[in-house]
Amino acid sequence: MTDPKPMQTEGEEKRLLIVDDDKPFQQRLARSMEKRGFTVETADSVREATAKLNVVAPSYAIVDMRLEDGNGLDVIEKIRQIQPNCRAVVLTGYGNIATAVTAVKLGAIDYLAKPADPDDIIAALARAPEDKAPPPENPMSADRVRWEHIQRVYELCDRNVSETARRLNMHRRTLQRILAKRAPR
Incomplete structure (x- = not known):
């Protein structure tokens, strides 16, 4: 390098x-x-x-x-x-x-x-514009990517659980359980 x-x-x-x-x-x-x-x-x-x-x-x-x-x-x-x-x-x-x-x-x-x-x-x-960044050594797991997406939609909906569940096409209680858990690694 x-x-x-x-x-x-x-x-x-x-x-x-x-x-x-x-x-x-x-x-x-x-x-x-x-x-x-x-x-x-x-x-x-x-x-x-x-x-x-x-x-x-x-x-x-x-x-x-x-x-x-x-x-x-x-x-x-x-x-x-x-x-x-x-x-x-x-x-x-x-x-x-x-x-x-x-x-x-x-x-x-x-x-x-x-x-x-x-x-x-x-x-x-x-880094020059034509150079690509090296791939991450420890990329996020699929569970973590899903959790991050849910968190982002939740924030975009001003932390409104019902609206977030509607936009994610998910049951409100299921969303509440996901939000209550810690982020996966």
């Missing part, structure tokens, strides 16, 4: 925006990226990220999918409008294929599961 450090051309500043509402994770990631030569700005919300984007456009971004005041995809869309060449990576603890596809369509270059290792993030930011 090639060294992911040569990510910039001569004179280019490595401005990085990290948008994550998990403050300890955000701060650890910011310190790690500063050690790797990035000039880091952080934001805790869609609103704060938008305000920072209006001041200075980053050349790189790491955006959490779920934020307290909205969706990280809104930040990705705003980044594309302001800085089309920004290389953005989406992080999430609630990964699913539909969201990953949407993130890439909006302009993200990769989609990683949290907690992502800084080296994996750097590799994603440095």
Whole structure:
């Protein structure tokens, strides 16, 4: 594997925006990226990220999918409008294929599961567009993918069990039992 450090051309500043509402994770990631030569700005919300984007456009971004005041995809869309060449990576603890596809369509270059290792993030930011990401070492099981899908629909229905059950064509009590269980591995 090639060294992911040569990510910039001569004179280019490595401005990085990290948008994550998990403050300890955000701060650890910011310190790690500063050690790797990035000039880091952080934001805790869609609103704060938008305000920072209006001041200075980053050349790189790491955006959490779920934020307290909205969706990280809104930040990705705003980044594309302001800085089309920004290389953005989406992080999430609630990964699913539909969201990953949407993130890439909006302009993200990769989609990683949290907690992502800084080296994996750097590799994603440095990867050439024609290079494919290596397959995951421990992909989600089919049960986990199903559980993630149910959780996503449940969240999209504002945590309304009856509406979620209707949309999933599932009995409400069956859905309640699934929601009461822990996530499969």
